[in-house]
Amino acid sequence: MALVNEHFLKLPNNYLFADIAKRVNRFKTTHKGVDVISLGIGDVTQPLCPAVVMAMHKAADEMGDAHCFRGYGPEHGYDFLREAILKNDFLPRGIHLDINEVFINDGAKSDTGNIQELIRWDNSIGVTDPIYPVYLDSNAMIGRAGVKDEQGRWSNVEYIPCNAENGFVPSLPKHRVDVVYLCYPNNPTGTVITKAELRKWVNYALKNDTLIFYDAAYEAYIQDDSIPHSIYEIKGARKCAIEFHSYSKTAGFTGVRCGYTIVPKDLTAATISGERIPLNPLWNRRQCTKFNGTSYISQRAAEAIYTPQGKEQVKATINYYMQNAAKMLQTFKELGMEVYGGENAPYIWARTPKGIESWKFFEELLHGAHVVCTPGVGFGPNGEGYVRFTAFGSHERTEEALERIKQWMK
Amino acid sequence: MALVNEHFLKLPNNYLFADIAKRVNRFKTTHKGVDVISLGIGDVTQPLCPAVVMAMHKAADEMGDAHCFRGYGPEHGYDFLREAILKNDFLPRGIHLDINEVFINDGAKSDTGNIQELIRWDNSIGVTDPIYPVYLDSNAMIGRAGVKDEQGRWSNVEYIPCNAENGFVPSLPKHRVDVVYLCYPNNPTGTVITKAELRKWVNYALKNDTLIFYDAAYEAYIQDDSIPHSIYEIKGARKCAIEFHSYSKTAGFTGVRCGYTIVPKDLTAATISGERIPLNPLWNRRQCTKFNGTSYISQRAAEAIYTPQGKEQVKATINYYMQNAAKMLQTFKELGMEVYGGENAPYIWARTPKGIESWKFFEELLHGAHVVCTPGVGFGPNGEGYVRFTAFGSHERTEEALERIKQWMK
Numbered sequence: 001m002a003l004v005n006e007h008f009l010k011l012p013n014n015y016l017f018a019d020i021a022k023r024v025n026r027f028k029t030t031h032k033g034v035d036v037i038s039l040g041i042g043d044v045t046q047p048l049c050p051a052v053v054m055a056m057h058k059a060a061d062e063m064g065d066a067h068c069f070r071g072y073g074p075e076h077g078y079d080f081l082r083e084a085i086l087k088n089d090f091l092p093r094g095i096h097l098d099i100n101e102v103f104i105n106d107g108a109k110s111d112t113g114n115i116q117e118l119i120r121w122d123n124s125i126g127v128t129d130p131i132y133p134v135y136l137d138s139n140a141m142i143g144r145a146g147v148k149d150e151q152g153r154w155s156n157v158e159y160i161p162c163n164a165e166n167g168f169v170p171s172l173p174k175h176r177v178d179v180v181y182l183c184y185p186n187n188p189t190g191t192v193i194t195k196a197e198l199r200k201w202v203n204y205a206l207k208n209d210t211l212i213f214y215d216a217a218y219e220a221y222i223q224d225d226s227i228p229h230s231i232y233e234i235k236g237a238r239k240c241a242i243e244f245h246s247y248s249k250t251a252g253f254t255g256v257r258c259g260y261t262i263v264p265k266d267l268t269a270a271t272i273s274g275e276r277i278p279l280n281p282l283w284n285r286r287q288c289t290k291f292n293g294t295s296y297i298s299q300r301a302a303e304a305i306y307t308p309q310g311k312e313q314v315k316a317t318i319n320y321y322m323q324n325a326a327k328m329l330q331t332f333k334e335l336g337m338e339v340y341g342g343e344n345a346p347y348i349w350a351r352t353p354k355g356i357e358s359w360k361f362f363e364e365l366l367h368g369a370h371v372v373c374t375p376g377v378g379f380g381p382n383g384e385g386y387v388r389f390t391a392f393g394s395h396e397r398t399e400e401a402l403e404r405i406k407q408w409m410k
Numbered sequence: 411m412a413l414v415n416e417h418f419l420k421l422p423n424n425y426l427f428a429d430i431a432k433r434v435n436r437f438k439t440t441h442k443g444v445d446v447i448s449l450g451i452g453d454v455t456q457p458l459c460p461a462v463v464m465a466m467h468k469a470a471d472e473m474g475d476a477h478c479f480r481g482y483g484p485e486h487g488y489d490f491l492r493e494a495i496l497k498n499d500f501l502p503r504g505i506h507l508d509i510n511e512v513f514i515n516d517g518a519k520s521d522t523g524n525i526q527e528l529i530r531w532d533n534s535i536g537v538t539d540p541i542y543p544v545y546l547d548s549n550a551m552i553g554r555a556g557v558k559d560e561q562g563r564w565s566n567v568e569y570i571p572c573n574a575e576n577g578f579v580p581s582l583p584k585h586r587v588d589v590v591y592l593c594y595p596n597n598p599t600g601t602v603i604t605k606a607e608l609r610k611w612v613n614y615a616l617k618n619d620t621l622i623f624y625d626a627a628y629e630a631y632i633q634d635d636s637i638p639h640s641i642y643e644i645k646g647a648r649k650c651a652i653e654f655h656s657y658s659k660t661a662g663f664t665g666v667r668c669g670y671t672i673v674p675k676d677l678t679a680a681t682i683s684g685e686r687i688p689l690n691p692l693w694n695r696r697q698c699t700k701f702n703g704t705s706y707i708s709q710r711a712a713e714a715i716y717t718p719q720g721k722e723q724v725k726a727t728i729n730y731y732m733q734n735a736a737k738m739l740q741t742f743k744e745l746g747m748e749v750y751g752g753e754n755a756p757y758i759w760a761r762t763p764k765g766i767e768s769w770k771f772f773e774e775l776l777h778g779a780h781v782v783c784t785p786g787v788g789f790g791p792n793g794e795g796y797v798r799f800t801a802f803g804s805h806e807r808t809e810e811a812l813e814r815i816k817q818w819m820k
Binding site: 286 | 411
């Protein structure tokens with residue numbers, strides 16, 4: 001009898017954003033002709049920049065020409081892109097990485113989901129809460145998260161609350177954990193971590209032999225020069241951290257699919273008998289077996305982001321979105337809402353008025369203002385009582401949404 | 411202490427093709443200026459067809475235009491491609507699938523590797539041997555394959571020999587297995603399965619509650635109309651089989667990354683208490699959590715294969731490669747070699763002369779004729795004494811390689 005992986009059955013039926021999409025569609029079906037504006041899912045709306053489009057045309061032509069056609073690329077990605085990453089994303093910050101520490105992927109979701117394959121099924125997990133659902137769902141699928149209780153808490157997970165009460169600064173775990181997921185600038189709260197706070201985590205990890213999975217997918221949105229863009233800005237992080245990057249939000253690649261993961265050569269985990277095993281070759285083995293590299297066209301598109309024109313154009317789009325964030329912050333504050341984030345990240349985290357439940361607020365906002373937000377509880381128990389708004393809309397639609405919210409809240 | 415997944419340490423250090431690449435590079439370094447021709451890795455050499463290139467240009471332009479830019483696509487792929495697949499790959503063969511049974515992926519390697527996540531870690535596995543290494547390596551990584559002995563056999567795997575002695579027709583497993591991997595047209599042997607033989611497997615699976623993972627990556631190379639292109643041509647297969655397709659060899663997409671997987675809604679596996687769980691929603695949950703869809707440009711490229719021009723152009727390239735296969739078969743036979751496959755597949759499986767070991771023959775051929783083949787033992791114990799040649803070269807290089815082999819074997 002072929003037996004199913006029963007860990008899947010412990011998962012909530014729907015992935016958060018699929019659930020939201022379903023509710024919005026239901027609303028649209030029952031309210032024909034009503035114009036709904038989404039500030040919900042963190043998806044970009046502005047077109048790819050000209051430098052990227054030009055690079056894709058060039059790559060397409062190459063692939064149609066017998067003299068420069070390319071078949072399988074390296075599983076870890078092409079050196080042209082890995083070199084551009086080292087030179088632009090790390091060297092200017094004084095971070096020296098080896099090219100073989102860079103693994104090009106098809107977006108950070110795949111790698112943040114797959115990375116847990118490298119560790120034993122019974123390692124303990126810590127997460128800041130609220131958090132991007134992929135981290136826990138991917139651990140749950142292999143049984144590492146345990147079982148989910150009625151409040152939506154996994155039994156084998158240490159939740160580290162990040163909320164208004166602690167100023168969104170996560171405390172070090174009360175119980176020692178083998179692995180911890182950090183995401184900064186944070187999805188969903190839009191808050192950031194200072195170098196001093198991040199240093200505490202690196203020191204904790206080194207002292208406790210804890211692995212840090214650091215998701216830096218939103219680093220391009222940092223405006224404040226004192227905020228770290230990479231965990232490797234902290235001494236010792238090469239020995240305890242894997243870092244995930246994505247071009248999805250940096251350059252509007254949500255439909256193009258490209259990002260990268262850094263697995264330092266100094267990073268090890270232990271066997272049960274205490275032998276230290278480097279994780280870099282293990283991740284390489286994983287990728288060579290279950291991945292066949294990222295589309296050549298997508299890799300050339302990513303390379304173009306690092307040209308002088310590409311840099312300027314990508315920056316302009318980020319500024320465009322951050323103008324939305326500024327307007328949203330201003331409007332929400334004027335409305336007397338309690339809001340966080342939005343200064344170094346494209347997300348605004350708002351406390352629901354009178355502490356109503358986040359799904360309830362989601363429905364009220366949808367029916368009352370025809371605007372979609374993301375219920376905070378979808379990101380974990382400590383997200384209850386909050387909702388997330390994204391700054392990824394067009395100026396026109398964002399302003400229209402704000403106007404509607406103003407009218408509705410009056 | 412963060413503990414490593416020790417199952418990884420049971421794997422051979424190198425993925426087969428990485429190992430071959432290393433040996434070839436070593437040869438090139440020590441034999442400067444020598445021209446080496448590869449008939450080794452199964453990678454295409456001919457450019458993408460004009461219909462595909464045109465579709466990629468159009469998609470790139472759309473992504474640069476605010477009016478038709480697309481962000482995240484559905485994790486399971488766009489309906490324009492799923493519909494083209496149903497209409498072209500299945501309906502003409504009398505196979506009626508639901509659109510939600512089609513999952514677009516970034517190539518068959520990812521999905522044939524990831525599919526094992528759906529089943530319990532202790533299910534038993536059967537494979538025809540020799541076989542594509544990904545099937546077993548991906549099971550080994552989670553501990554399902556057991557441990558590898560000195561002959562390269564995994565302890566928890568039932569090997570079903572396919573060799574000249576049984577005419578490459580796999581017998582049904584001696585011991586019952588929960589899951590079996592079949593690949594037809596076969597990689598590496600280039601042999602095919604008749605409908606009557608495939609029916610035996612479907613009946614076995616239905617009787618024994620066995621899941622079939624059916625890899626149809628090479629179906630576009632079938633020349634003989636009586637050979638099945640899909641396992642769903644066999645009655646009952648919807649209840650026992652998942653099927654993998656790839657555009658890599660069909661349309662030269664090894665660098666573009668697109669394929670698809672069929673998970674029928676009728677397909678179930680059991681919980682330990684005997685409840686039947688449909689696998690279609692489980693696979694959807696897996697993909698929604700750990701995958702963010704295939705590049706929009708790659709999906710538009712794939713759609714173009716199904717246009718009248720695309721069909722004709724893709725067929726022409728397949729014919730081009732099959733002309734290589736025909737020449738290779740002819741030459742090898744003239745040289746008195748024992749060869750198989752190559753008539754409905756782009757691979758030729760050759761017995762090594764005088765039964766010498768396949769890695770030894772690989773080295774002799776490399777040093778003697780400067781031609782690269784793939785040692786059969788890399789595909790499993792029953793591949794020992796054979797090597798694989800691929801028909802994916804250009805006509806000129808393939809003929810040159812054959813000429814060199816002729817001279818060397820004289």
